[in-house]
Amino acid sequence: xxxxxxxxxxxxxxxxxxxxxxxxxxxxxxxxxxxxxxxxxxxxxxxxxxxxxxxxxxxxxxxxxxxxxxxxxxxxxxxxxxxxxxxxxxxxxxxxxxxxxxxxxxxxxxxxxxxxxxxxxxxxxxxxxxxxxxxxxxxxxxxxxxxxxxxxxxxxxxxxxxxxxxxxxxxxxxxxxxxxxxxxxxxxxxxxxxxxxxxxxxxxxxxxxxxxxxxxxxxxxxxxxxxxxxxxxxxxxxxxxxxxxxxxxxx
Amino acid sequence: xxxxxxxxxxxxxxxxxxxxxxxxxxxxxxxxxxxxxxxxxxxxxxxxxxxxxxxxxxxxxxxxxxxxxxxxxxxxxxxxxxxxxxxxxxxxxxxxxxxxxxxxxxxxxxxxxxxxxxxxxxxxxxxxxxxxxxxxxxxxxxxxxxxxxxxxxxxxxxxxxxxxxxxxxxxxxxxxxxxxxxxxxxxxxxxxxxxxxxxxxxxxxxxxxxxxxxxxxxxxxxxxxxxxxxxxxxxxxxxxxxxxxxxxxxxxxxxxxxxxx
Numbered sequence: 001x002x003x004x005x006x007x008x009x010x011x012x013x014x015x016x017x018x019x020x021x022x023x024x025x026x027x028x029x030x031x032x033x034x035x036x037x038x039x040x041x042x043x044x045x046x047x048x049x050x051x052x053x054x055x056x057x058x059x060x061x062x063x064x065x066x067x068x069x070x071x072x073x074x075x076x077x078x079x080x081x082x083x084x085x086x087x088x089x090x091x092x093x094x095x096x097x098x099x100x101x102x103x104x105x106x107x108x109x110x111x112x113x114x115x116x117x118x119x120x121x122x123x124x125x126x127x128x129x130x131x132x133x134x135x136x137x138x139x140x141x142x143x144x145x146x147x148x149x150x151x152x153x154x155x156x157x158x159x160x161x162x163x164x165x166x167x168x169x170x171x172x173x174x175x176x177x178x179x180x181x182x183x184x185x186x187x188x189x190x191x192x193x194x195x196x197x198x199x200x201x202x203x204x205x206x207x208x209x210x211x212x213x214x215x216x217x218x219x220x221x222x223x224x225x226x227x228x229x230x231x232x233x234x235x236x237x238x239x240x241x242x243x244x245x246x247x248x249x250x251x
Numbered sequence: 252x253x254x255x256x257x258x259x260x261x262x263x264x265x266x267x268x269x270x271x272x273x274x275x276x277x278x279x280x281x282x283x284x285x286x287x288x289x290x291x292x293x294x295x296x297x298x299x300x301x302x303x304x305x306x307x308x309x310x311x312x313x314x315x316x317x318x319x320x321x322x323x324x325x326x327x328x329x330x331x332x333x334x335x336x337x338x339x340x341x342x343x344x345x346x347x348x349x350x351x352x353x354x355x356x357x358x359x360x361x362x363x364x365x366x367x368x369x370x371x372x373x374x375x376x377x378x379x380x381x382x383x384x385x386x387x388x389x390x391x392x393x394x395x396x397x398x399x400x401x402x403x404x405x406x407x408x409x410x411x412x413x414x415x416x417x418x419x420x421x422x423x424x425x426x427x428x429x430x431x432x433x434x435x436x437x438x439x440x441x442x443x444x445x446x447x448x449x450x451x452x453x454x455x456x457x458x459x460x461x462x463x464x465x466x467x468x469x470x471x472x473x474x475x476x477x478x479x480x481x482x483x484x485x486x487x488x489x490x491x492x493x494x495x496x497x498x499x500x501x502x503x504x505x506x507x508x509x510x511x512x
Binding site for chain 2: 011013086089090091093174175189204214218
């Protein structure tokens with residue numbers, strides 16, 4: 001009887017952990033579900049599509065943001081794209097890409113990359129354009145070319161800001177990759193919407209793994225609390241000495 | 252002549268209706284990019300999801316603002332709380348919404364409550380950090396002028412610091428609101444309806460996706476515009492600010508704000 005209180009709240013979570021660790025019979029009978037292998041497969045697929053999309057976003061957004069920031073042009077564009085990106089409803093985006101372009105890994109990667117571009121582009125622009133003018137003048141005085149100024153001065157100083165954007169993009173992509181299961185990719189979303197097969201414990205197991213993956217990647221891709229420690233942000237930050245994050249994790 | 256036409260008129264009208272229905276049916280059957288006739292005939296399907304979505308967003312942002320505001324006031328005179336609050340709201344921010352909904356299900360059950368709790372949690376970090384940043388960016392001269400006039404801490408806060416922080420507070424609210432409109436499409440997985448519901452029900456139907464997705468984007472734009480207007484009304488002095496300050500505030504719409512200045 002005393003166990004009931006614990007079962008009420010912790011029971012489902014214990015069942016979910018059990019689902020991750022041990023195989024069990026599916027709701028539909030016959031087949032076995034759960035266990036490390038069945039959880040690992042969608043996790044790897046989830047990570048695969050996440051990194052593909054993140055790579056694609058970086059390849060597009062980083063050069064554009066850095067060059068615009070270097071030239072000091074296109075502020076309105078860089079800022080607006082960050083704002084507009086935030087307004088994209090993720091479920092509608094995935095459904096739109098699946099219905100209008102098609103399903104499969106390539107299309108899902110494209111859809112997720114669309115979400116990753118705005119935060120990286122805006123942060124790259126802001127990071128580079130806020131580099132201390134004196135540092136750039138000094139570099140030019142030493143005879144550095146435009147490319148060298150970007151590569152040796154602006155980019156290194158903008159790294160904390162850019163990493164904040166990358167982190168934002170990563171969280172957004174991980175979150176939306178779960179929805180991508182509706183577009184024919186077996187990510188962890190399979191578990192989340194597969195209640196009929198995996199049961200409540202399977203759904204909860206999926207949610208736990210998604211949250212852990214997001215947390216680990218967020219921690220490893222530059223924690224913004226670190227970069228805003230006093231003194232650390234002073235070189236690359238703006239007029240108010242503040243670390244800025246232009247963008248937000250899309251969930 | 253007229254009599255003859257009048258005699259055929261109902262028939263003509265009928266064929267027209269028939270043609271329209273046929274055109275509509277074939278458009279839907281072919282799943283064209285956008286079937287206007289179907290959209291006009293079936294728009295009422297979207298009113299309930301639209302209203303549900305609206306409620307989710309308004310309630311979540313309002314609650315998020317109240318909680319974040321309380322946290323900001325608490326940490327205003329107790330600076331040591333700022334990293335703690337920033338960290339805590341940051342962790343909440345990292346949990347993907349879809350996972351968050353499902354993690355809450357065993358605790359709060361399916362429905363609007365679960366969706367609102369998760370959505371509220373997401374707004375906290377943006378709003379909190381912007382309020383703290385806004386307060387931190389108040390010019391020292393303004394504070395000292397207030398003190399010189401003999402204001403108490405409380406008067407200083409409500410009459411000088413908060414009004415001057417308003418642009419950044421509103422900027423945070425804009426980011427939070429626009430984000431919440433987008434994320435709320437996922438509330439369907441928590442059983443809370445919203446515009447995600449029609450999308451999820453007919454994932455292959457293009458017109459449906461265009462309407463529901465379009466409504467969500469439109470809602471984000473309208474909320475954003477309303478908050479811009481609100482700022483103009485609440486802070487009319489901003490028109491006389493130097494361009495540099497206006498640029499800073501414009502950039503602040505994108506900011507998740509500094510921890511401390």
